[in-house]
Amino acid sequence: MKKFLIVLLVIVVILGLVTLVLPSEISVERSALINASPSTVFEEVNVLKNWDHWSPWKEKDPTIKNTYSSVPETGVGSWTKWTSEEEGGGKLTILESEEPTHIKNQLDFEGMGTSYGEWDFKATENGTEVTWSFTGDMGYLGRIFPGLLMDGMIGPEFEKGLANLKEHCESKAEKAEVQVEEVTIEQPMWFVGIRDSVNTNDMKTIHGKIYGEISAFMQEKGIKQIAAPLSIFHVWPESGQGTVHLEIGIPVQDSVETTGRITMGKVMPGKTVMTTHFGLYDNLGATHMLLNEWMRANNVTVAGAPWEVYVTDPGNEPDTSKWQTQIFYPVQ
Structure with a gap:
């Protein structure tokens, strides 16, 4: 028993030392092809209130409540704050907005520091290729749960969000009418x-x-x-x-x-x-x-x-x- 405890202690010490040298930064990226124009998809991300149409977290956690900036309402400088009984709170702010090709936002999570999300919209023959990426320094948490594990935790949420965004934008494109x-x-x-x-x-x-x-x-x-x-x-x-x-x-x-x-x-x-x-x-x-x-x-x-x-x-x-x-x- 004593030998087992010593071995266990050695393993714990080694894991602790490993976590000190592992990188704390993580990155996650997912893409999807949406049969809609870049402008249509861009608008759903650039207008933060539109996230209610497709956000994977709204669907998963009904206790989330958002407030939004009034000036500006969209684009650079616009923000949303949220509270949740299950997940805590945070704030998302748009830092860059280049219509209809690129958006960058900053995410501030309660007790977890600052991270960044980026969106790229590329026009193709079959619609818009959308890439959603996330990078952040998760500190000690990032060392305990290194890149591959965090990708497995966050990646499915991004996939669900992009699937919701695709369904919403394609439905919107089908219904869209213009009075000429x-x-x-x-x-x-x-x-x-x-x-x-x-x-x-x-x-x-x-x-x-x-x-x-x-x-x-x-x-x-x-x-x-x-x-x-x-x-x-x-x-x-x-x-x-x-x-x-x-x-x-x-x-x-x-x-x-x-x-x-x-x-x-x-x-x-x-x-x-x-x-x-x-x-x-x-x-x-x-x-x-x-x-x-x-x-x-x-x-x-x-x-x-x-x-x-x-x-x-x-x-x-x-x-x-x-x-x-x-x-x-x-x-x-």
Whole structure:
């Protein structure tokens, strides 16, 4: 018996020493192919409230309760906190959001430190290849339960989550409808505008800056705005990420004299197809995708740069679900 206890003690000591030299960082990764556009899948991850549609943990633990950031509601800086009677609490914050290709988030678990999750969305012929990965320094726990064991614990949860996400997105894609109107622009529409280029990551800030510059010019010259502001997208990168060449403007009655980088632009007469997007600007990409799918299905050929008209002034309407944006594509 004494010999057995000595051997057991030696084994415990050896295991303790081994855990001190084993790496504490773990990583888990799973992928799935989803028959939906990258924008559709991206939206389900980038809008944290949408996680309720597919989260494996919500399904597993009904005691989980979430609260969400109000500003911002989506993308970089948005967060959700949760409490659970079974699993404790924590917080998830989006650190990077590159529509529609990449998201990185930070996870802070009560008593377990900080970890990171990443999402990559790659367009393929059959839909979107989605990769969900997790890395974190689990401290002593990570040494006791090394990589392979943790992969076996977390991996199935990721697989379940991706399966739920696939089912939800594919069902959503099947049900998705876009109301399209054929609109003929009868008369040219002048606008005071600025043409610029911007990285897709900075799209959220450029509009306010340029509209402020144009508005100041118009106020100084006593020029009256006659319709909702617009943006024309002359060049959009095929990958969804990169440099966008756009023209931002405010419609006016007629051509006026301009200075500096402020110029006159014109929306030309012709045939267009138009749909109305309701909700946050972050989700406009999905509506563009639906309109493009409608055009392909109906053999409609695009004949120029699309533009958006921002019908609702966010300063006058706090309910984001009521924000209206009209999307126009000139067609043959």
